[in-house]
Amino acid sequence: MKPNYHYQDVAETYLFSNIAKKVSAYVAEHPDKNVFRLGIGDVTLPLAPAVIKAMHEAVDEMSKKETFKGYGPEQGYAFLRESIQAYYARRGIQLALDEIFVSDGAKSDCGNILDLFDTDNSVLVPDPVYPVYVDTNVMAGRKISYMQATAENGFLPMPDESLKADIIYICSPNNPTGASYNKTQLKAWVDFAIQNDSVILYDAAYECFVETDAVRSIFEIEGARNCAIELCSFSKTAGFTGTRCGYTIVPCELVRGGMSLRKMWLRRQTTKFNGVSYIVQKGAAAVFSEEGEKQIKENLAYYKENAKLIANCMDECGIAYTGGKNSPYIWLQCPSGMTSWEFFDYLLNEIQVVGTPGSGFGKNGEGFFRLTSFGSRETTLEACDRLKKLLKK
Numbered sequence: 001m002k003p004n005y006h007y008q009d010v011a012e013t014y015l016f017s018n019i020a021k022k023v024s025a026y027v028a029e030h031p032d033k034n035v036f037r038l039g040i041g042d043v044t045l046p047l048a049p050a051v052i053k054a055m056h057e058a059v060d061e062m063s064k065k066e067t068f069k070g071y072g073p074e075q076g077y078a079f080l081r082e083s084i085q086a087y088y089a090r091r092g093i094q095l096a097l098d099e100i101f102v103s104d105g106a107k108s109d110c111g112n113i114l115d116l117f118d119t120d121n122s123v124l125v126p127d128p129v130y131p132v133y134v135d136t137n138v139m140a141g142r143k144i145s146y147m148q149a150t151a152e153n154g155f156l157p158m159p160d161e162s163l164k165a166d167i168i169y170i171c172s173p174n175n176p177t178g179a180s181y182n183k184t185q186l187k188a189w190v191d192f193a194i195q196n197d198s199v200i201l202y203d204a205a206y207e208c209f210v211e212t213d214a215v216r217s218i219f220e221i222e223g224a225r226n227c228a229i230e231l232c233s234f235s236k237t238a239g240f241t242g243t244r245c246g247y248t249i250v251p252c253e254l255v256r257g258g259m260s261l262r263k264m265w266l267r268r269q270t271t272k273f274n275g276v277s278y279i280v281q282k283g284a285a286a287v288f289s290e291e292g293e294k295q296i297k298e299n300l301a302y303y304k305e306n307a308k309l310i311a312n313c314m315d316e317c318g319i320a321y322t323g324g325k326n327s328p329y330i331w332l333q334c335p336s337g338m339t340s341w342e343f344f345d346y347l348l349n350e351i352q353v354v355g356t357p358g359s360g361f362g363k364n365g366e367g368f369f370r371l372t373s374f375g376s377r378e379t380t381l382e383a384c385d386r387l388k389k390l391l392k393k
């Protein structure tokens, strides 16, 4: 028996465990001090009442012989796929029902979608970025090249003839930088992918934060149906991080080497996946009801206001950053040339504010720091106050 030796090549991620260790050591030494956490990438507001009601009703259906549900369709119940289809149609994007696949979240599909691609394919990933793209490909033994996301290009790298790849990852609005592509920029990526026969894996997990002219779906771009797969999630949109539901869109036109990727994905899902629970799908469908949409918008407005408070605080301190709009993340340059971890220690020791060191997201993250808007308003306000006192020149 030979194990998959590629797992030896997966870098250990000490990022969140190191943060947790440092914070608990600090708290143990300073039991009198409160710590203000602005580092979390998880939502904190509860599920919307419309979602809870729909899930309660679904549980009741499960309790009666007449309405009980066993295995559901692997691709997701039609009622949820129709709601997703209508959500895209309201934004002028036409999708066929059989192009929409309900999943248990974008993270799983990020990894699972790689079943469709040969391990010889080359991969292009932005640096810094959500680490799952890199690790899932390293596990499969694929060769990865990096596109450089830097302050100079506004953390939005553009196509480069010297960096052609079979699979291209784009995450917009981006985790961790909060930067988001506009239509012209994404059109350049779509043209590049078509020219080179590449497939774009477009992670739209944060599309619900878009407010300006940034793009919410790659399918807003002409030609994307020939070269892109979109991964999306209810996690940040509707607080489903613990409830688990997402969806992936594989257009009919996406054909490579004479094979339809949509048909392959359908085959993959029907073989390896038995669908998301009926109760959760009922909850997810309620996100698109009139009531649900209104309630979810209120939750998003709360996070967006937190993001604005942090962005304003950075403006007052004269610190350069991206994100804060179109994104729950504020990606800032560590002041005085500090490294990401030096700045982490400085904030923890001086003002008890916890963020995430940018170096944990890739080489280009060194010297940067991520703050998030998912905390409570009180925590955000107090942390901003403390940041201003410490950093304002």
Ligand code: PLP
Residues within 6 Å of the ligand: 041, 104, 105, 106, 107, 108, 130, 171, 175, 203, 205, 232, 233, 234, 235, 240, 241, 245, 246
């Ligand atoms: N994609 C990005 C860019 C993320 O930041 C996250 C979670 O933080 C995910 C996907 C995972 O989403 P899900 O909860 O749907 O698995």
